[in-house]
Amino acid sequence: MECFTPRQKLWLEYGGRLVMSDYRVRLLELVAESGSLAHAASELGLSYRRAWGKVKEMEANLGLALVQSEVGGAGGGHTTLTPEGHQLVQAYRRYQARMEEAMQRAFAEELSGLNAPGLPAPSFEARTPPS
């Protein structure tokens, strides 16, 4: 059976500039999990250049470093989140989880009554454009 599904896209601006979004938090989380921006980019199907551009843009708009790297060593370097990066990712994830809950609740209370339109589909092709 077909049904209504509520969707939302969330993001955060700082001084009017984009600093976090559902997509960007995933990128940072993948950096934290894998220790590599190259790996995180690949997971999201992004070029390395594009992923690094997104990180730099967030950092420039925030005025904060979100990732830090340690060059060299056996594995050829390692990238982690800064303490501020970790804090922002964790806070944004809590925010997202609350918004997902809020959406399901608001949908259930305001829109779920619409789940059975119950009317036959009119023939749209035959309709005259209105004034």
Next chain:
Amino acid sequence: MECFTPRQKLWLEYGGRLVMSDYRVRLLELVAESGSLAHAASELGLSYRRAWGKVKEMEANLGLALVQSEVGGAGGGHTTLTPEGHQLVQAYRRYQARMEEAMQRAFAEELSGLNAPGLPAPSFEARTPPS
């Protein structure tokens, strides 16, 4: 002073197809207010053809008529929302208002502590791309 601002975009799908959004509800509301799809389209800077396409797409995806027209008369016709159109617009507006409240509350509780980053902006241009 610059500060963080939470943003959201909401929409509704039915059987995986787009049937309502923040933009589309405004279009229908303008039809209800003005009695004219042409007027509503113009208010939103849309061509008449594009506005009518959006209404038809919503109707086709829902299997419901959302607008109805009365042809002729002194004013050259009049467009209104069907009862189902009114019901959907009102329910979606209540849903949006609840989500706006939820966003401000979740933001205040999870993210407003970030409003004073307090760190000097690092020099991003000089940074080496990480691994």
